[in-house]
Amino acid sequence: MTNTTLDTRGLGRGAVALALTLALGVPAAVLTATPAAAYSFSDVRIEGADRIEPETILSYANLSRGVDVSTSELNAAQQRLQASGLFERVELVPSGKTLVVRVSEFPIIGAISIEGNRRIKDDKLTPVVQSKSRRVYSPSQAEADAAAIAQAYAAEGRLAARVEPRIIRRPGNQVDLVFEVREGAVTEIERIGFSGNRAFSDRRLRNVLATKQAGILRAFIKRDTFAPDRLELDERLLTDFYRSRGFADFKVQAVAPEIARERDAFYITYQIQEGPQYRFGNVSVTSEIPNVDAAQFNAQNRVRRGQIYNPQVIDTSITRMENLASSLGLDFVAVEPRVTRNPASSTLDLNLVLTRGPRVFVERIDIEGNTTTLDQVIRRQFRTVEGDPFNPREIRQAAERVRALGYFSNADVSSREGTSPEKVIVDVNVEEQPTGSLSFGASYGANAGVGLNASLTEDNFLGRGQQVALGFTTAKGSRALNFNFVEPFFLGRDLRWRLSGNYRETKNLESATYDSKGLYLGTGVDFPVSANGRFELRYSFRSTDLNGIDPLTVTPSTTDPGNYLVTGSSPLIEADEGRRISSALGYGYTYDSRRERVDPRNAWKLSFSQDFAGVGGDVKSVQTNLAAGIESTAWREDVTMRAEIEGGSVNMLDHQVSRISDRFGGSAIRGFESNGYGPRDFVDLPNGKRKYIDALGGNFYWVARAEAQFPLGLPEEYNITGGVFADVGSVWGLDRKSVEARPNSPAHDVDDGMKLRAAVGLSLFWTTPVGPLRFNFAKALKKEDYDKTQTFDLTISTKF
Template identity: 25%
Template sequence: MKPLNVVFLWGLLVTQEVCSVDSVNPPSASVEPVIEAPSNSGGEPALGKVLVKPKNTAPSSEPGNSSNNIDSGAALPPLPSSAEVESETEGDFYSNQVAPEALESFRPAKPDMLPKKTGALFPETSVDSLQDKKIIREVNVVGIRRVDRQAILDHLPEHTSCTQAELDVFVKNLFNSGLFKEVSVFLENSVLTVRVQENPSIAEVRFEGNDKISRSDLKEESTLQPRDIFSKESVSNEVKRVVQLYSNKGYYAVKVRPLIQRLKQNRVNIIFHIEEGHRSYNKQIRFLMDAKDPGFSESALRDVITSLEDRWWRILGDPAECYDKARVEYDCDLLRKHYYRNGYLDVRVTAHTQLAKNREHFYITFFIHEGPQYCISDIKIKSDLKNLNLDGLETHITLKKGSVFNAEMPEKVASRMAQELEMRGLSFLEVRPVINKNELRKEVSLCFLACKAPVVYAGKVFVKGNYATNDEIIRRMLKFSEGDPLSMNKVNSSKEMLESMDFFESIDIKPVASADPKIQDVTLEVKEKGTGDVKFSGGYSTQDGIIGQIGLEERNLFGRALYGNLSAMVAQHGMDFRVGMANPFSFGRNLTLGGTLFYNRFRSTTKGSFSGEGAYKQSAGGADVYARYPLSQTLSQFWGYSIHADHVSHFSPYMSPYIWSNMQGKYNILNASVEHKLEYGKTNVENGEYVSGSGVQWSTVLHGVGGEVKCLKNIIMATHYIPLNSEKTLLLKFEAQGGFIHKMGYMRFSDQFTLGLFSFPGFRFSGLGPRDERTGDALFARCYYTASAKLYWGLGFLGIPKDTPLRAVVFAYTGSLWNSIFGKQDNNAYILSPNFQNRASCGVGLIWTLPMMGNIGFLFSKPVQRQDWDQTQNFLFVWGQSF
């Protein structure tokens, strides 16, 4: 019998350079080995170093016009060719051609090197011979050192005879195991000889040249570990993984070259040499719309997406400035949702990206086909069930006939209706929104259909992925428990509740069928994210001087959804330290219970100057406890109790006699109060700024529940925002507030109200209101009011990019401070402005908002209505304050 000789060899691979946008999903480019001899090798002969020869990829049809189209859609018009832009798919990649003399022991055999196929098992024309059974009486395995012999025999057929096709499968399975570099099989005289050469084992994995990502982070994410079996697939995957890690950080010009060092005992070291290159930023983001009169301006669309253009004023950098293919895909989705919310149901959004020749910049263009805008023609509520009372469900409909159709609202309205039916005790009902679109009339008719839902009860609830958060914390947020009726409305509501905790990156709730068709188990899988924050800020203001702040927050303390915070603020004129803890879900309800320990010390003044004769110091240390809970979606209630020891010192001997007599023997007192607060808020926030809506707050503080100060203080504040253009770059803000103190016993002069600086631009701190005619000291007062109007606008019309965080503001204030506690002494003989006298001021300013620094800018204001004894200040410097 002629011997059966089937030989398979496997080559090595190991290097990849990525210079294109496709590195987000690393391209299937060829990668090859760079093999370097160990510096001190005393064993087997060292392999020579293999140099990789570059070659071009398949030529593009036209340089500069090849693109990465994100999302499918209609054919896109090509961008204008540019000298500085090349196709993102252009570039040189490393080929799979290596010097033949360097890899003799690793090179695959050429066809003419294989044994000639002769004998009965290799017929040239007979296909039937492939099915001839050959007897195997004995199996010899040669060449194994680490691999167990049985691991090879397990791949053989169980019977004692086999065909050539079965032997082919056997050899392929051995290769697919990744354990062997070479396999040869011989069948002679019923003896099967399997000769193998094992793949090397990995002795060490090292990363060199990395700076932007630490070695520990690279090793933590690595799939290659010491004592693993070396294979070309594992090294190739590791190269792609490293490239992906750098791509996620914006380094698309990264080059990763693996070096293979061969050691004794069939072991290798793998060294990944990394050339990081420069970070790739978004040079330009454009929006091209096919409509002659587009529904949204380019500036408005920029506020929708998360990607940002590279700008020098973002001193600390922003990840959104770096190109990220996944982020661009997400932006396409955000743009679609934005158009859906505004009635454009036929919108199509695609993205086109190009990489500049310098490999450092990307050009992104969003192509938008808007289509018509749809309005609501009719809204109905129906049911296919008899005797189902639908009264009251219409109160949940926020859509109106004739208004622009918001594609997100029908599901929300239907969910609220289903919740209403469940609250009435009607289980196994659901509300489905039925949408009929009339393309000719550009109208949409809505019908909310109440119908039967499948009768399903919740079985067991399995929670997975919560390594930090306790099970009970997650379960108490669910709208159902084991044995309760189960509906998709409850599942969706539970998901919304879990998302509101802001503990998880992703939440997946899946009902799973069980043996009983009426019972479904529920699998809840979460992926946790970081819940701690560290905040730094610094600044300077006319009122506080130089300011430095640091804050530590943890939203999931001990895995029990507890909120903990520690903050410290040190300023030129004072300091404040606080540590607190709160439970936002006390007793399994939406009830926040918390407490704070605090100490503060500030410098104040009665003459406008913090270092002059009117300056004094006051400090307080104590604790407070509070409870907060919602009364509705827009209204919440707050109760609190505070007790603290107060100290006042450093009074000037030339201070007003009124103040001296008031503070005599009261420099150290105990102050305790109960506070009640109602808060209404219905506002919209974009990029951390209020852009529309209203808010009202009314607080009442009763001093005297313990302590020496006895008074009742009431304050009410209201704010309203009006955007004047669709981009919301032109914003009008109205604000009004007022307060009154009812004296019920002893009060210090400093327990009263004061105005000036940021609370009333144009006047110094305590620069208006009652004043001692003899000494010029401010006496503060028990009543005040202020009203202001502010107009903010971006500076895009001056040629400044519209996303520049620089805004101009024009403002006007009016208000008064009157009725001091000293008014009845001497019948106001020496008190200037004891009664109501109005003041007013107006001004302009520039405000620049920067990360971690807050607002930086200046305000120039001038009083237009004042009294002769008022103290004015025209210029205010802003750093860190809101205005």
């Protein structure tokens, strides 16, 4: 018999039959006439296998010795070996009574590299590659890795990216695997539109979405690139937005993303159905559990007749009722909301029914994916522990709390049946994300000039959920160092403990006639006293050193006859020279309606605090602060209106007098410089003129602010809105107006009356990648001659 090598890879069954015919020397006519001819092999010899065991090869071939084998079965054996993915080539060579199986194993991967990637670095692409060095090369896996890299580019908006896997042969049956990347251009979202919306404008709805249109900052904003996975999130955000505003029948009927012919832009259209806006009609609480009175649960209900429908209000009421049932020792109590629609009146009748839920317990809570964050940080977001009755609503709320931590790019919470039908296992799967930042920057202020700053923050220190912040700032004539540490779950309870401190030094400031050094250390713990209220107990230590104070002098001008030159500081400030230590205990209460998120269109807050100095130190005083504010939306929520009022007082004890470092400065009214208004010292000059010297601050202050923020008609992708504001207030009151005069010291007096100041202005709000900026253009309408006004100010925009 002729010993001919047979390579059947890629051949059809007819071709295999012909090849076997030629190899065995059998006339083709015979095989054609008898296609089921059988061949028997008493031995199988394997050649070329270095790493794969012969038994493995035989198991894939599935050929038995001494059994008749047809040509089609030989072909099937060859196909099975090739499809195993273990071999680059397979040859079946019949040789008499011996079947020779020659294989060529896939090479070992030496090095893996990615070339051509400039926009996305290796450290982000390498994790998606499943091919590994020192493992067997698999063409199918390499193709899958190339697709995964392309998908990573698609997530960044580069849908035109192409990735090709290449191999470079090396000695010793090794290859280097190279992924060649052609990145292509970013596919941006050129326009987002809506159809079917009547209650809210396109602009307002675009602000709801996580996806944004491409704008002037497209090089920095990553949310204006098309990401298919983000569309599902945007649908949910739209649905939550509408339903929280009374549109119970709202639905997104379709989302139509269209790509431009050049594949460089997307146009997305949301087809929505708003439906009517509902209000609550009849609201009741009933019980279907024997011996459970619904009346005591009705007090926990936050739903009121005539109120605009909001599922969050219902959910809050149910949570409060279920918590009450738990505190009364009533297990497996569920509150079922039963809603009846009244289309004619656009109302919803709500009946909150107390029912007996299934007797299901939490067997355990399994947490996976947290490589840095400790289990206890995640576990404490659950009000439920192992062995407690299973409450699906509480599990959903716990999932929201886990996501709200900001430690994870993704957090999935699900439940499954445990070891028995009466037990449930809660699975928590998270993906970590960076929680720290190191930043360097520059700042500019009208008074401080150009400054430099550096900061280091970590919101999940050592995976314990603790917040750490260090910062350093320097500007013209001043420098400051500060730190802050927060433990949000002190002693394993809902106690927020903080430790903070700062050191500030000023020298040769244009706005002050003295130098200062100040050290502050403070600590406190706050805890909830109601759903929206928290109470704080705190301690503070302050050391303030005023120095570099020159005495007040009045001398005739040598360059301008008839005028006088006034130098030095106010005698009241000169009397404050030296170090003074304050050690104080205090308390504070804050109320914020947004903690329960009952009304998304309106919010209000209140804070009150007092600090009692005299626990050691040099100062004995009581400082009181009060603030309140409200925020609301109007005109289809395109306009946001805010109003705030605040005030404070410093009352000295034991006949002490306040220093300038203890008092309130004039800085709360826009349109005035820092310490630009309030009590001020002055000297009456011999020429009949009056010279005002230093701003002294006051023991009392109040200020009221009102503003409105609205769109300017600019493309919303620019993130620029406008605003108008009006401020009014005053700083006043001193414990003393004069001190014992130095010899030959000029006479002076103080104006410390409660004199009204007022200002109005325009604002520009610009949300940038470096933070929300606010440009204020103000005009002081009510002021004193000695006040220092400021027509322009650039600040970081703060939230209500």
